Amino acid sequence: MRGAVRFLLENSLFLILGALAALAWANLGHESYEHFLHLELFHNDWVGHPHGEHRSFTLHFLVNDMLMAMFFAIAGKEVWEATLPGGPLSNPKQAAAPLIATFGGMAGPVGVYLVVALALGQMDELGNGWAVPTATDIAFSYLVARFIFGAAHPAIPFLLLLAIADDALGLVIIAIFYPQGPIELQYMLLPVAAIAIGIMFNRKGVVSFWPYLLVAGTISWLGFHWANLHPALGLLPIIPTMPHAHSDSGLFAWDEWNKTDTLNSFEHWWKNPVELILGAFGLMNAGVAVTAVGGATWAVMLGLLIGKPLGIFLLATIAGLMGFTLPKGMSRGDLFVVGCAAAIGFTVAIFVASVAFPPGSTQDAAKIGALGSFGAAIITFIAAKVMGVVKVEGGLSTDGHSGH
Numbered sequence: 001m002r003g004a005v006r007f008l009l010e011n012s013l014f015l016i017l018g019a020l021a022a023l024a025w026a027n028l029g030h031e032s033y034e035h036f037l038h039l040e041l042f043h044n045d046w047v048g049h050p051h052g053e054h055r056s057f058t059l060h061f062l063v064n065d066m067l068m069a070m071f072f073a074i075a076g077k078e079v080w081e082a083t084l085p086g087g088p089l090s091n092p093k094q095a096a097a098p099l100i101a102t103f104g105g106m107a108g109p110v111g112v113y114l115v116v117a118l119a120l121g122q123m124d125e126l127g128n129g130w131a132v133p134t135a136t137d138i139a140f141s142y143l144v145a146r147f148i149f150g151a152a153h154p155a156i157p158f159l160l161l162l163a164i165a166d167d168a169l170g171l172v173i174i175a176i177f178y179p180q181g182p183i184e185l186q187y188m189l190l191p192v193a194a195i196a197i198g199i200m201f202n203r204k205g206v207v208s209f210w211p212y213l214l215v216a217g218t219i220s221w222l223g224f225h226w227a228n229l230h231p232a233l234g235l236l237p238i239i240p241t242m243p244h245a246h247s248d249s250g251l252f253a254w255d256e257w258n259k260t261d262t263l264n265s266f267e268h269w270w271k272n273p274v275e276l277i278l279g280a281f282g283l284m285n286a287g288v289a290v291t292a293v294g295g296a297t298w299a300v301m302l303g304l305l306i307g308k309p310l311g312i313f314l315l316a317t318i319a320g321l322m323g324f325t326l327p328k329g330m331s332r333g334d335l336f337v338v339g340c341a342a343a344i345g346f347t348v349a350i351f352v353a354s355v356a357f358p359p360g361s362t363q364d365a366a367k368i369g370a371l372g373s374f375g376a377a378i379i380t381f382i383a384a385k386v387m388g389v390v391k392v393e394g395g396l397s398t399d400g401h402s403g404h
Contacts, residue, residue: 012139014275015347018282019371026287033287063284064354065231067277069221070270071347072171073235075138077267079168080239082161084246096324098158101316101335102165105342108311109133113303122295129296129356129366131173133303133373135348138163144377145341148384150391154327155334159341162312170348174230178355181228190223191237198241209266212242230355242266278347285350286371292364296357300349300369305376309339309383333387340383343376 025033040056081087110130117126141163142156149155194216201211213235221234244263313336320326326335349370357363 012143012275012278014279015139015282018279018284019286019346020282022283022285022287023290023371027289030289037284037287060284063277063280064351065225066221068232068281068351069217069235070274070277071281072232073239074267074270074274075164075167076171076236076239077263078164081244081263082164084244093324095161097316097319097326098161099165100319100322100324101312101339102162102169104311104313104315104318105136105162105166105308105339106134106169106311108309108314109303109307111311112307113299116299116302117295120295120299125362126296126299129300129353129362131170131177132296132349132352132356132366132370133300133307133345134166134173135170135345135352135370136163136166136308136342137344137346137348137373138167140344140346140374140377141341144344144380145338148337148341148380148389148391149334150393153334153392154330155338158327158330158335159338162338162342166342167348170352171233171236174352174355175233178230178352179228180230180355183229184227187223187227188229190226191220191234194220194223195237195241198238202241202243207243207262209242209262209269212238212262213266216241232351239263281347281351285354286367288364288367288371290368292361293368294361294365296353296362296365297369297372300345300353300366301372301375304343304345304349304369304373305379308343308345308376309336309379312339312342329392331387334389337380337383337387337389340376340380343373343379345370345373349373 037060038058117123145159198216216238217235220237224234225231242262245261353366
């Protein structure tokens with residue numbers, strides 16, 4: 001039983017199980033699912049606004065606005081570490097090709113999405129969802145790519161860096177383009193104060209991550225919430241304030257599990273709970289009626305399945321012409337296969353759909369498109385066969401835990 005649970009955790013299968021349960025429930029008993037989703041746990045104005053606006057404390061709010069902050073915090077941890085000495089973002093020349101490819105992997109889906117919306121004559125209805133297909137789900141893209149390429153293939157760290165950079169840009173997009181109301185910047189002084197508190201803890205030698213989360217993190221989260229920026233991003237400012245190693249071993253490196261600094265201890269403690277949180281996220285957000293297929297479905301799905309691989313391939317090719325070559329041992333055929341794997345947008349795509357559209361048929365249709373991006377796994381296997389990808393096994397620093 002313990003081995004089965006470990007398998008579910010290490011392969012992010014709780015997220016899939018939650019999504020499948022939501023799909024079944026929403027289609028077999030839509031009313032009861034909606035009641036469950038919007039069940040008000042208690043009436044408490046602290047989750048509202050200082051000016052008196054009340055926001056119900058529902059299960060949906062608990063998961064999407066509060067617990068998902070831990071998911072984005074771990075994503076932010078990987079981005080921050082990547083900038084440290086030895087990290088893949090610390091060497092501009094090494095990072096240039098995958099970073100340029102990342103911009104292609106965002107611009108391509110946006111372009112395809114907008115073309116589909118225009119072709120359907122639904123730009124007014126669908127325009128705000130342009131960012132939904134820009135997401136890459138690191139966990140599932142990594143699992144598919146590793147099965148195809150093997151652990152020691154240079155395409156694996158390339159994909160991980162691309163996906164991490166994609167996450168970083170995605171966080172910026174959510175913060176800037178999808179506020180939850182009129183932005184009230186005065187409340188962003190709270191995250192600034194939280195950063196100061198985190199730095200103070202650091203200088204005082206506080207090594208437990210709990211004070212950083214419970215004190216500085218709560219203050220920062222409230223600042224985001226009251227400023228009408230998505231509070232799931234609220235823990236990001238305190239991540240760099242935690243004591244951390246002064247160098248990075250690589251994205252999702254296995255030997256990080258031997259590090260005991262505060263930042264790595266934070267990830268070690270929260271990794272499995274976050275997998276359970278993602279299961280709850282799938283349960284809360286993937287419950288859409290299969291009859292909700294619409295224009296947003298095709299715009300999101302085609303944006304991911306076509307725009308993502310083409311954008312990554314074209315921009316990485318341009319990067320090569322600029323002198324930023326692919327890693328040694330990685331061909332242009334491998335690059336295209338990486339682009340196909342990166343087209344799995346699932347988790348963050350569903351999250352963006354939930355903030356880009358109000359609850360209703362358009363949001364549901366966009367979420368079906370995000371779920372449909374799992375078709376990229378099949379496309380990736382076909383592309384790998386056509387491109388003659390050679391699997392490379394062996395130990396590599398990327399041979400570690402799956403991440404998002």
